[in-house]
Amino acid sequence: MKESDSVRVPVQARSRQTREQIVTAGRELFARKGYLRAGVKEIARAAGVAVGSFYAYFPDKQALFLEITEGYYRQIFARIQDAVGQGIRSEPFTSPGQTRDGQQAIVGTMIHALYDAHDIEPELHRELQLMILAGGTSPGGDGADDRDTAMHRIVRERVDAMDREVQAWLTEIIRRYAPSRDPETAAAVVFRSAEETIHRLKFFPETMPCPDAVIGELSSMLYAYLFHE
Amino acid sequence: MKESDSVRVPVQARSRQTREQIVTAGRELFARKGYLRAGVKEIARAAGVAVGSFYAYFPDKQALFLEITEGYYRQIFARIQDAVGQGIRSEPFTSPGQTRDGQQAIVGTMIHALYDAHDIEPELHRELQLMILAGGTSPGGDGADDRDTAMHRIVRERVDAMDREVQAWLTEIIRRYAPSRDPETAAAVVFRSAEETIHRLKFFPETMPCPDAVIGELSSMLYAYLFHE
Amino acid sequence: MKESDSVRVPVQARSRQTREQIVTAGRELFARKGYLRAGVKEIARAAGVAVGSFYAYFPDKQALFLEITEGYYRQIFARIQDAVGQGIRSEPFTSPGQTRDGQQAIVGTMIHALYDAHDIEPELHRELQLMILAGGTSPGGDGADDRDTAMHRIVRERVDAMDREVQAWLTEIIRRYAPSRDPETAAAVVFRSAEETIHRLKFFPETMPCPDAVIGELSSMLYAYLFHE
Amino acid sequence: MKESDSVRVPVQARSRQTREQIVTAGRELFARKGYLRAGVKEIARAAGVAVGSFYAYFPDKQALFLEITEGYYRQIFARIQDAVGQGIRSEPFTSPGQTRDGQQAIVGTMIHALYDAHDIEPELHRELQLMILAGGTSPGGDGADDRDTAMHRIVRERVDAMDREVQAWLTEIIRRYAPSRDPETAAAVVFRSAEETIHRLKFFPETMPCPDAVIGELSSMLYAYLFHE
């Protein structure tokens, strides 16, 4: 209903291209100035289209952000999968996680994958974290929070979904190569610890010790946790 | 001089009370709706005062937020110190960290302290995280907002300071009871891992496995890391 | 770049018209109520547009005032030049300032030019005088208003520039037709005397004697000063 | 209460003193920051009293300004009278204006009196001019102009009254010593010319030629006008 009325379904090539320009501009501006400070007018101009056109392709500023969110997380997920997949494939085929080196490789690969993931578009990553945090609002409800919270909820849902996927996949890895732990719980702890430590390293390096040392200790910690005793 | 013009210095009794009402209302609304969406008018109304009164006590919306931030972090820090101090004191006097139980207690206590800290005012904690993240914006500059960014910087400075204190203290603990690690780096890794895992448990429980299990695994991980070769 | 973000550059026909409406309304209201008491909302309403439109065309209330100022002074200057030019051309070609009649004509023409100039938009003239006076404030500084004072400075610069032009031109006239005086100083004295006397006649007629008599005496005074002995 | 019971005079004395403090502070602040930018709170603080006290002595901010206006003009008038009176008295008793020197003295004295008058409190003088100009608003009336215009009207009335006195007195001088002119009209022209030229010299010296030269030419002009056929 909504879509058929207000949103143009790209049929022609030019259409698709215009849409892409808007998404690209949005990505850039959301990353650089944040969701609130990036104005629709500004985005439209950066995309080389008129404001009106923006609203021909997206019902909302929110909608654009949502789409970007989704795309971004798809990228991250793909990259993590790729990286770890390759890390594992580079191991002797039959027993990837059995050797000590193999075990260490798994941990190292995962960490590097997360590390790389932050590099895709660091500022956008930050902005997304921000929206997710913001989405946790008002459990008691307020009735007035309305619109913005609606988006926050949706962004959060999307990101949650991606997180679940990442964790599910990590769970599977753990189940196969470090079966001594409750895989699901272990996956959660490992993911959050690694993600957050790396995040800090990336965004607040001045509050952290030397990056290499931190990565080293983080690896040690996860390795010891997953593969000992 | 400056202050006497813009900020009301409480002279009468009523005054102090009004100020408190504003702070309370601010805390509540910042927590529930976030800094940006909590309007001054709204805060004033919630505090049962007129807008003008708000500006009699605070030069800015920012100023209120800053004050709340500071108070909040002071609370958190105090609570952490208390909790861990007690946890250690409850150990056999001569060798707090020498026994296995003592070692486990240290980890457990720290985790519980962080866990409790999130309970003081969870939503406000979230909002602060948000501001810190947001403060990292636009390194290239853009002629950005000035004002808002200024506050972000300040909030971040305050929070950074607190974080540094917490980490310094954690470093000291590690130096004394788990000297096998590089204390500073270990402190950073441990703090971030614990903080984030607990944060997730608190704010996004539906994306995490059973809390008790997570806490258990987190403890195991940190314990193994700190006290096993 | 800057402009394209804050100021609407008329592309459509409607646009230019709207802009004109705003300028007209602004002129009217600044004239009637003064700069400070004429609100943007009010101006917008008078122009038949929304506040937002105002800010689409002008970055500021100041900007509108400045534009009006400039236009106004251009008009005045043009009118003075015209009037005096014609007054001189109407003289016997070879010796415009040599005869007694010619000399009187010059004085008379100048006075009438100034007189007419006040008729373009008397109230606006008053408002400008006001801004110029106000601009002379706080030489010691006080951490003054910044914004408003900035505009005062600008208005004053603009008006000063116009005044300099008028005086330069008057100096030239005097140099050619009444060379007995130090032309520059004479121009200043003549200009200020005439301007102010006429100004009073226009704005505070009830505090002045019969206009015709005043104009007559003013002419006599200036004539005697410029062309005798 | 206590005081009013036991001692009456001291209370009134203190009262008068407080009042005086407010007037002084107001004078200073109106002069330095202008009527609008000088806040009641600020004035009260400068006077060393509470805001409430301000309103015990003056019904209005306007009322204070009015009183200051009046006092200020009384001073100016007194000074002019003094100066010129002395100037005249210093002449040979029987024929003050008959000699050429006497005539020149009259003109010179008047100019110096005006010149001195500007020195009493130049900034306040400026502010008054400003209010007077602002008072000339809306001949058509608007109905919404209300309060502020009310004060403007009053200030203007007061100042007009003073001006009328000055002119009346100048008229008398002219009638006696330069009877060849229509005294009233001549007084107006002379007064305005001198006043404005001096005003410019005082407030906008950078737009005027050398002060001494200007004063010299102004004197010449007025002298020639008044005392030559």
Added chain:
DNA sequence: AATGAATGAGGCTTCATTCAT
């Protein structure tokens, strides 16, 4: 399909004035 002009609610902040203590 595209354009960009127009909208207006809503945000932050100031300050003359009142009134309880």
Added chain:
DNA sequence: CATGAATGAAGCCTCATTCAT
């Protein structure tokens, strides 16, 4: 009489969104 806390209307400005061309 003095105090200073409280009031709230009013001002300037932003920006997501709609709609005539």
